[in-house]
Amino acid sequence: MAEPQVSDAEHELFGGPLRYDMGWSQHEHASLDLTMMSALRSMPALVGTTLRIAWQADRRALVSVGISELGQGIAAAAGLLAVNAVMHALLAGSGSAAERLHALVPGLLAAAAIGVVNSALSAWSTSRAGRLEPKVERIATTQYLAAAAAVELEAIDDPDFRRLVDIAQHGPASARRMISACVAALNGLISLITTAGVLLVLHPVLLPMLILIAAPRGWGAMRVAQERYVSVMSWIEHVRASRLIGNLLTERTAAQEVRLHGVGTFLLSRYERMAESAEAEQERLASSKALTEWVASALSGLAMAATYGAMFWLIMAGHMSLAVAGTAVIAVRTGSASLGALVMNINQLHEESLYVRDHGRFLTRAALRTLPSGGAPVAERVAEIVLDRVTYRYPDRDTAALDDVSLTLPMGSVTAVVGENGSGKSTLMKILSGMLLPDTGTLRWGEDDLTGLDRAQVFERVSLLTQDFQRWPVTAAMNIRLGRPDHPATDEDLMPSVDYAAAGPVVAKLPAGLRSLLARIFRGAIELSGGEWQKIGLARTHWRSATSQADGVLIVDEPTSALDPEAEIEAFDRIRRLAAPNRAVVLVTHRMSGVRHADHIYVLSDGRLAEHGTHDELLAARGRYAAMFDAQAAQYAPAATVPHPAAPVVPDQV
Numbered sequence: 001m002a003e004p005q006v007s008d009a010e011h012e013l014f015g016g017p018l019r020y021d022m023g024w025s026q027h028e029h030a031s032l033d034l035t036m037m038s039a040l041r042s043m044p045a046l047v048g049t050t051l052r053i054a055w056q057a058d059r060r061a062l063v064s065v066g067i068s069e070l071g072q073g074i075a076a077a078a079g080l081l082a083v084n085a086v087m088h089a090l091l092a093g094s095g096s097a098a099e100r101l102h103a104l105v106p107g108l109l110a111a112a113a114i115g116v117v118n119s120a121l122s123a124w125s126t127s128r129a130g131r132l133e134p135k136v137e138r139i140a141t142t143q144y145l146a147a148a149a150a151v152e153l154e155a156i157d158d159p160d161f162r163r164l165v166d167i168a169q170h171g172p173a174s175a176r177r178m179i180s181a182c183v184a185a186l187n188g189l190i191s192l193i194t195t196a197g198v199l200l201v202l203h204p205v206l207l208p209m210l211i212l213i214a215a216p217r218g219w220g221a222m223r224v225a226q227e228r229y230v231s232v233m234s235w236i237e238h239v240r241a242s243r244l245i246g247n248l249l250t251e252r253t254a255a256q257e258v259r260l261h262g263v264g265t266f267l268l269s270r271y272e273r274m275a276e277s278a279e280a281e282q283e284r285l286a287s288s289k290a291l292t293e294w295v296a297s298a299l300s301g302l303a304m305a306a307t308y309g310a311m312f313w314l315i316m317a318g319h320m321s322l323a324v325a326g327t328a329v330i331a332v333r334t335g336s337a338s339l340g341a342l343v344m345n346i347n348q349l350h351e352e353s354l355y356v357r358d359h360g361r362f363l364t365r366a367a368l369r370t371l372p373s374g375g376a377p378v379a380e381r382v383a384e385i386v387l388d389r390v391t392y393r394y395p396d397r398d399t400a401a402l403d404d405v406s407l408t409l410p411m412g413s414v415t416a417v418v419g420e421n422g423s424g425k426s427t428l429m430k431i432l433s434g435m436l437l438p439d440t441g442t443l444r445w446g447e448d449d450l451t452g453l454d455r456a457q458v459f460e461r462v463s464l465l466t467q468d469f470q471r472w473p474v475t476a477a478m479n480i481r482l483g484r485p486d487h488p489a490t491d492e493d494l495m496p497s498v499d500y501a502a503a504g505p506v507v508a509k510l511p512a513g514l515r516s517l518l519a520r521i522f523r524g525a526i527e528l529s530g531g532e533w534q535k536i537g538l539a540r541t542h543w544r545s546a547t548s549q550a551d552g553v554l555i556v557d558e559p560t561s562a563l564d565p566e567a568e569i570e571a572f573d574r575i576r577r578l579a580a581p582n583r584a585v586v587l588v589t590h591r592m593s594g595v596r597h598a599d600h601i602y603v604l605s606d607g608r609l610a611e612h613g614t615h616d617e618l619l620a621a622r623g624r625y626a627a628m629f630d631a632q633a634a635q636y637a638p639a640a641t642v643p644h645p646a647a648p649v650v651p652d653q654v
């Protein structure tokens with residue numbers, strides 16, 4: 001499949017076409033070159049998948065739909081036979097015109113009654129399908145969301161997996177549409193079979209002619225769908241790129257730079273260029289579709305002319321009566337209409353099934369990467385958590401983010417981890433919390449290796465407060481309670497956590513106290529400042545820690561970056577006090593003042609453990625820690641001792 005031509009804006013902004021990592025997608029692109037036969041072969045299985053969901057959703061509704069569609073097919077055949085009876089009475093009957101007209105009445109009455117039954121069945125089918133469809137979509141969506149929320153963190157960071165997450169989101173709506181397409185296809189199939197039966201009885205040659213009329217339309221519809229799917233798949237990254245730009249222009253976080261730095265007009269022009277290149281693809285698709293449909297209609301029209309020609313010849317040669325020919329004309333018209341509709345429906349089924357297939361593939365892949373359930377229970381008392389010679393490399397990186405790192409966290413202690421940017425601190429925290437598994441080395445809770453333990457129980461014991469902790473768009477009370485959502489809590493229950501985090505004044509300022517909604521986007525909601533949010537985050541962490549008495553670990557990663565100096569000193573003090581006989585505290589920070597009272601300090605450098613010890617030991621060692629500490633201390637030293645900054649090496653104006 002040819003690579004799409006992308007705009008120069010994409011090159012300029014992203015250094016080339018924005019795309020997910022290759023590998024999986026290359027394989028995907030190859031398999032997109034589906035033939036019509038392979039598409040048809042894979043469809044029954046995918047239809048089966050959807051029908052299984054429908055069966056699970058509401059089997060009575062599904063059976064009702066099936067019965068009413070079958071009934072409609074039979075009614076269609078009976079209708080044709082009634083028409084045939086009318087034709088015979090009209091064209092082949094004997095007697096005066098009035099007598100012949102009288103003879104028409106039973107046939108006409110039968111046709112009318114059949115029409116009424118048919119429309120009642122159709123209405124019943126519509127109402128049952130309408131009941132079924134939303135349930136199918138709900139089940140497929142729930143499957144999708146549950147699978148996405150249950151995978152290992154590493155999968156979420158994996159670009160291939162993220163691509164699958166993106167494309168599989170179309171699956172549930174397609175599964176819903178597949179139900180109506182299935183119903184329509186079933187309807188088309190049954191009425192086709194019955195019409196074909198009638199045609200076969202009228203004259204055997206009419207059946208192949210009917211197939212000849214519909215085949216070109218089937219080919220055309222299939223080809224158009226195929227092209228559209230291939231286009232969607234190969235353009236998905238580019239559509240995503242322009243959506244990314246669109247979001248940046250409207251997002252609150254980017255709003256200031258968009259205005260002040262003039263990024264708005266700059267990005268808007270790039271957006272337009274990217275959209276134009278996508279429009280060109282749409283235009284290409286439309287032209288190709290027009291051509292395909294024109295060729296299909298022309299071939300179908302030729303086949304139709306040939307059929308009427310054949311009928312003309314049959315009548316002239318005396319092989320077919322005029323009455324039969326009259327019914328045959330109606331039957332060919334009905335038959336070709338239902339065959340055309342069937343082809344369109346199968347085509348729609350095919351198109352939707354491609355997305356349902358992506359949904360199914362996502363569920364399969366997600367199942368392989370789901371956090372394991374079960375395992376040995378975590379002991380109530382563990383004394384210490386030990387990281388032993390752990391190495392971890394992100395799947396898309398060549399070098400290890402953590403290399404042969406060992407550390408011990410005794411219960412009741414405060415351990416600090418420091419190091420320059422990118423030295424592996426956050427990765428270490430993800431390993432310690434059990435969210436990432438070491439490539440080599442072990443993480444032990446007491447005597448037990450993490451790999452044999454029940455991960456859900458391990459997570460139960462971990463409290464995490466990171467710099468970019470989630471600011472949930474819910475009430476202040478719920479923001480705290482979500483630290484342990486299963487634990488019921490009244491506002492009074494949450495107050496100790498609010499007090500602990502010194503968030504009392506923050507809550508007091510809110511119009512409805514803890515009941516206030518914290519999300520600017522909603523009416524009546526309030527937005528907090530960064531520091532105020534951090535206090536809410538700290539209260540959440542306290543709530544989580546306070547609701548478990550078993551031995552556990554509290555991990556705090558840069559918790560004070562948005563706090564003012566006084567609040568920061570207080571926050572460090574509070575975090576230290578969270579160390580209890582049943583709790584080890586790990587603190588990651590760049591603020592050296594916050595770590596000096598830690599029981600043990602580990603210094604990371606390029607993913608390796610550079611040194612460790614107490615504050616005094618490390619200062620005395622005059623190593624990396626001492627250098628970092630001195631650099632920060634110098635900033636607070638008397639003015640005379642602070643060196644003047646050197647003259648700028650980069651001129652302001654070039």
Ligand SMILES: Nc1ncnc2c1ncn2[C@@H]1O[C@H](COP(=O)(O)OP(=O)(O)OP(=O)(O)O)[C@@H](O)[C@H]1O
Pocket residue numbers: 157394395396397401419420421422423424425426427428
């Ligand atoms: N999800 C990820 N996928 C790939 N590489 C990552 C990912 N997260 C971090 N890295 C890489 O791993 C290395 C260590 O990153 P980490 O975030 O652990 O450092 P850090 O010490 O916490 O940095 P900082 O002080 O800036 O927060 C870096 O080189 C980073 O680019």
